[in-house]
Amino acid sequence: MSPNSSLPKIHFISIGGSVMHNLAIELHLKGYIVTGSDDEIYEPSASRLAQYDLLPAVTGWFPEKITSDLQSVILGMHARQDNPELARARELGIKVYSYPEYIFEQSQSKQRVVIAGSHGKTTTTSMVLHVLKYNNRIFNYLVGAQIEGFDNMVKLSENAPVIIVEGDEYFTSPLDPTPKFMHYQPHIALISGIAWDHFNVFPTWESYVKQFELLADSLPKAGAIIFDETDDMLNVIGQKERPDVANIPYNVHPNKIENGKTILLTAEQGEVPVLIFGNHNMKNISGAKAVCERLGVTDEEFYNAIQTFKGASKRLELLGSSESMSVYRDFAHAPSKVEATTAALKEQFPNRQLVACAELHTFSSLNKAFLTQYRRKLKAADVAVIYYNPQTVEHKRLEALSEEDIRAAFKRDDLKIFTDASQLETFLKSLTWRNANLLLMSSGTFGDLDLKALSNAVLEV
Template identity: 90%
Template sequence: MSSNPSLSKIHFISIGGSVMHNLAIELHLKGYIVTGSDDEIYEPSASRLAKYDLLPAVTGWFPEKITSDLESVILGMHARQDNPELAKAKELGIKVYSYPEYIFEQSQSKQRVVIAGSHGKTTTTSMILHVLKYHNRVFNYLVGAQIEGFDNMVKLSENAPVIIIEGDEYFTSPLDHTPKFMHYQPHIALISGIAWDHFNVFPTWESYVKQFELLADSLPKAGAIIFDETDDMLDVIGQKDRPDVVSIPYNVHPNKIENGKTILLTAEQGEVPVMVFGNHNMKNISGAHAVCERLGITDEEFYKAIQTFKGASKRLELLGSSDSVSIYRDFAHAPSKVEATTAALKQQYPDRKLVACAELHTFSSLNKLFLKQYRRKLTAADVAIVYYNPLTIEHKKLEPISEEDIKNAFKRDDLHIFTSSEDLNAFLRSLTWKASNLLLMSSGTFGDLDMKSLAADILENQ
């Protein structure tokens, strides 16, 4: 690689991806000449790329963009194996990296910390970054969601001694079916929990679990595995004897709830109020604490910083509240996340009615065979709602599912099911909201439902 970034040209195939566009921006800011292509770019990627003049003028694939003066090409997951730009890069003998391979290439001399798991990894990574930033530590990072106080979600500087990486178990690229997190070769790995996901890639529970075992087994001598000991399968993986690798289990951080506020209970620092809540977040705090301890952060430093952590974007994000009503949105879509988030909100506000709405939007959640994984996951809700768009099922070329299939899968006879966002919107506005909370859970948009306008109207008319 060229030691002078300003002379280096790098092209991104599928530049619109959540990590890909952040990496493109970071390399641009470092002085690289960055170009890219994609066949579809959504918000916020489009606006963020446009801000740095990196948004492709036209969508599509253009082999003529691949020229022999490129130092390397970075290939995103969204591109297909027969991508014409990829074919041209191979023909010209240009080095092609997936983004995990490129991140490793840029951080070989650093201590590498990978945060993995089916749920909680974005929030746990965000907590660690927040604590390090609070104490002015120098560090690099890669995280999949926007965090307050960070402009870009990838940082690659020469002088940072450590990099914190949110590590995904999903395939690396169309050419490489290794899980992304294996490429980072971590010294410290945190695994937050294992709950079957990515049904299209890992068709069996065993094949899914195996990826996390491979990560744990890959740790070097003097490495550390940090894991949630309440997860039975993960506990087996975490407690496995690995010579010269330290094993650090964690659990729910001791806490109490007073007037809808969560307070951590600590031995040395006393009572520490925090802005996040729910058992899953109390585990995330324990995991983040264990990582920070390995990085030389003291207990006093950790608990001082964690008080001001507001949460990662779209993770139990408060859309609005009054004295008796709070409205949250959450990225939850996998069964374990739907269950944890719903339970957290009910636990935090036991005296309020909880209206919980989950959108089935991903390949796994709309798969008839996978649906039963949602069994009783909305039990904590007083009013349980599921929304899905039959057109999404068609688009993903999946077998159609009926309302009866969904009721049977969730094991809830009083489940409200909507296939139209207008009907869902009307239903939510028709409810009485005094002493109630609303939780909207999806990695999608509920058919472009205007959540902020809905929240404002509910609060105005409660």
């Protein structure tokens, strides 16, 4: 550390990442001296870093930023192994952490809860945070989406007895192929479901499933694994005998739908109306409740809080509505998510026509060998639409796709397919929207379409 300052000095390599920039902001707010570099920074990371004067003045890598007074360097997933700043840090003998390693370092004295799974982990984590905050609990957290009522996605304080972490199964850093969630060493782990995705990272179903088994097997004595028992593979992992580790299965929370509104059915609290819907969310509620019980939250405290939970950003997010229609967007991109989200909206509004539009954007979804995983996943939609950008396929160096490939993979002859965003927009605006819902599903941007403006336009049709 600098002789002129007792404040820790931390440098971020690849500061623009979704978790990385939030961690940088949190350390800055704690009084640390924070610097960072990146070769490209997108929104909202750029604006949020600029707000705290943490946005690098120039993009790129600058080894001269790595000085001997740094306490440590935090390495982001998107930096390469030959990064010149990383080489300089090693040369100077400065401690290099991945962000999961750093989060663990900061929370060794706390009870650690990790929420994992192929789908539902962001929403379930958000539910737990919402309930704890509603009940004035002190806690730390790391979550992958913006949540109403939380300014930052990372919180690290000295006085919190517990930390809630959304943990993913993908590689920790360019130097470390260990799944991120293994570094947190949780006392409680929730796994929300296993559905194979990221074909480029886990080329086989078996290699993907193995990551979750490793997490379950890592739990310490007096630990707990909470899992969705309706997932056959996960049920095998969850029910495995582990000495002194509690197995806590959960299922769909009992509920009913009335006039497009979901109501939880509870033994002690009676009927509890909620703002979210769909089978997956009913499972997420059960999982979140099981976590909260382990943290000492009563049933009454949980149900009082969950009534006001609006969902995580871009998770079945309502963009706009009128008396006879609604527009939703969802982060869904993997086959299981596309199917669950489409089915949830149709079940919630069975008398409305459902137009479901999915963008093929990820490496897996644009891979001809993986595309068959989407077979019949849009069956709940009355009108099924696919958008993809051929330039994205080319950029990812994948084999070109034809409309016939996509139609055959989805097993739906009436599938509408667009490769031009403006044509997609024109098509959607041309439809009759009385007594109909529009669902937009993507981890991308539909070719930079202004989805809010599109929502407003179709609501006026």
